[in-house]
Amino acid sequence: MAIVVSLGEAVVxxxxxxxxxxxxxxxxxxxxxxxxxSIPWLYGAMILVQTPSVDQQRLIDQASxxxxxxxxxWDLPTPTPDTGRATPPQTDSQEYSDTWSSMLTQSPSxxxxxxxxxxxxxxxxxxxxxxxxxxxxxxxxxxxxxxxEEHLMLVPCPTWRGWxxxxxxxxxxxxxxxxxxxxxxxxxxxxxxxxxxMDIYRAxxxxxxxxxxxxxxxxxxxxxxxSADYRIHLLVHELTHWASWLWCERNxxxxxxxxxxxxxxxxxxxxxxxxxxxxxxxxxxxxxxQGGDLTDVPRPLTYQVGTSIVSLLVQExxxxxxxxxxxxxxxxxxxxxxxLTPKWRASLGDVEFSTGDMSMYRAVLxxxxxxxxxxxxxxxxxxxxxxxxxxDGRGTMEDIDRFWKLVSQIPPKPSEEIWQEMIARIPSxxxxxxxxxxxxxxxxxxxxxxxxxxxxxxxxWQSFYTTFIEALRKVVAHYGTG
Ligand SMILES: [Zn+2]
Numbered sequence: 001m002a003i004v005v006s007l008g009e010a011v012v013x014x015x016x017x018x019x020x021x022x023x024x025x026x027x028x029x030x031x032x033x034x035x036x037x038s039i040p041w042l043y044g045a046m047i048l049v050q051t052p053s054v055d056q057q058r059l060i061d062q063a064s065x066x067x068x069x070x071x072x073x074w075d076l077p078t079p080t081p082d083t084g085r086a087t088p089p090q091t092d093s094q095e096y097s098d099t100w101s102s103m104l105t106q107s108p109s110x111x112x113x114x115x116x117x118x119x120x121x122x123x124x125x126x127x128x129x130x131x132x133x134x135x136x137x138x139x140x141x142x143x144x145x146x147x148x149e150e151h152l153m154l155v156p157c158p159t160w161r162g163w164x165x166x167x168x169x170x171x172x173x174x175x176x177x178x179x180x181x182x183x184x185x186x187x188x189x190x191x192x193x194x195x196x197x198m199d200i201y202r203a204x205x206x207x208x209x210x211x212x213x214x215x216x217x218x219x220x221x222x223x224x225x226x227s228a229d230y231r232i233h234l235l236v237h238e239l240t241h242w243a244s245w246l247w248c249e250r251n252x253x254x255x256x257x258x259x260x261x262x263x264x265x266x267x268x269x270x271x272x273x274x275x276x277x278x279x280x281x282x283x284x285x286x287x288x289x290q291g292g293d294l295t296d297v298p299r300p301l302t303y304q305v306g307t308s309i310v311s312l313l314v315q316e317x318x319x320x321x322x323x324x325x326x327x328x329x330x331x332x333x334x335x336x337x338x339x340l341t342p343k344w345r346a347s348l349g350d351v352e353f354s355t356g357d358m359s360m361y362r363a364v365l366x367x368x369x370x371x372x373x374x375x376x377x378x379x380x381x382x383x384x385x386x387x388x389x390x391x392d393g394r395g396t397m398e399d400i401d402r403f404w405k406l407v408s409q410i411p412p413k414p415s416e417e418i419w420q421e422m423i424a425r426i427p428s429x430x431x432x433x434x435x436x437x438x439x440x441x442x443x444x445x446x447x448x449x450x451x452x453x454x455x456x457x458x459x460x461w462q463s464f465y466t467t468f469i470e471a472l473r474k475v476v477a478h479y480g481t482g
Pocket of ligand 1 (some may be wrong): 241263264267
């Protein structure tokens with residue numbers, strides 16, 4: 001069979017080769033003591049980073065149960081594990097890399113049929129091949145780090161709706177501090193989607209060996225990353241991203257091109273429904289009743305307002321039709337969302353609030369949880385407790401004032417360790433800036449960042465802290481509306 005490769009296809013082939021080389025080098029390099037444990041589970045692999053104390057069985061049970069709950073909530077079948085191979089084999093990494101290179105050099109047609117037009121796959125029993133997996137991967141599984149640097153664990157691909165799918169990896173870090181520090185981003189507590197190859201290579205290129213060793217563990221899109229003190233709600237939320245990603249992939253859509261309100265709304269609507277948490281109603285209603293609309297949702301309200309949109313669409317269309325919309329590239333969300341505004345406002349018009357609800361709304365709107373995380377190393381205990389109270393709906397408006405008062409008091413000069421933790425947070429302001437579309441605001445904060453770096457270099461705590469709070473307030477005021 002002759003393979004004719006056109007220009008466009010040649011690019012794809014190159015990308016495939018690059019991806020293969022990437023995978024091989026990702027797992028074949030490394031000489032540090034192994035800072036992680038990898039264990040197989042029903043749907044993929046768990047990678048526990050420096051977390052010897054994590055109760056592995058509990059984690060596996062919770063994640064497996066959550067996967068079942070999420071898929072059945074949407075009346076979708078749960079992925080089927082490959083029961084033929086209960087224990088993934090450990091493969092010598094050299095052997096694995098040799099297999100790949102010989103396949104590439106001797107029989108490229110084995111590797112690439114589906115990218116160059118043939119629909120032939122090696123797994124005859126399946127209806128269709130998954131374009132994200134090579135036939136070899138469908139047959140043997142996906143490589144994860146094994147019991148030591150010399151070995152790889154080949155995790156078989158589960159099946160879902162006639163497809164072999166990428167096994168799901170769940171990475172667990174000892175604390176949010178360590179997770180945020182690794183990603184140089186203190187604005188998140190967990191995520192779905194894997195580490196971009198660019199980030200991995202940048203870490204390697206710039207000689208950040210330790211960082212590279214950890215980032216390279218999570219190169220696949222089907223990845224959830226979180227810290228060991230996660231809450232079940234968060235685990236369910238991230239697993240819902242996985243389910244919606246699979247759904248979109250399977251039906252020709254692209255999850256990551258959907259508006260954030262829909263992506264996060266879908267995940268939170270699912271998690272809130274499963275956990276019987278309806279606090280989103282009061283927050284979305286407060287926004288609606290104060291005249292807010294769906295085209296100008298402040299970023300801190302994305303999850304709750306997103307949930308209210310998804311809830312409305314499910315009520316109007318039913319779960320099946322909503323899923324169809326989600327994966328249909330023809331749906332123009334920029335038109336759909338504003339057109340919902342009158343119904344959306346009406347659906348939230350009757351909601352009544354307690355003092356605790358209104359304070360919770362203010363706290364979410366002002367991003368107090370984000371502020372707490374950015375200030376964590378120096379924040380007094382009292383401020384911590386205030387944020388907990390507010391987010392639980394047990395706080396008052398005075399609590400919010402008190403929080404800002406506590407924050408504005410300059411803490412005692414910190415130890416070098418705390419300095420490092422605070423300095424590590426500076427790039428988070430840049431992440432927030434890049435999400436803001438107003439160039440003037442971006443300039444203001446870019447200047448604040450330069451100042452912060454200068455004060456940090458001089459270990460000028462008073463100026464550093466004051467500027468940090470100023471930057472924080474600007475984050476709060478402008479954290480990417482829209
Ligand atoms: Zn999310």
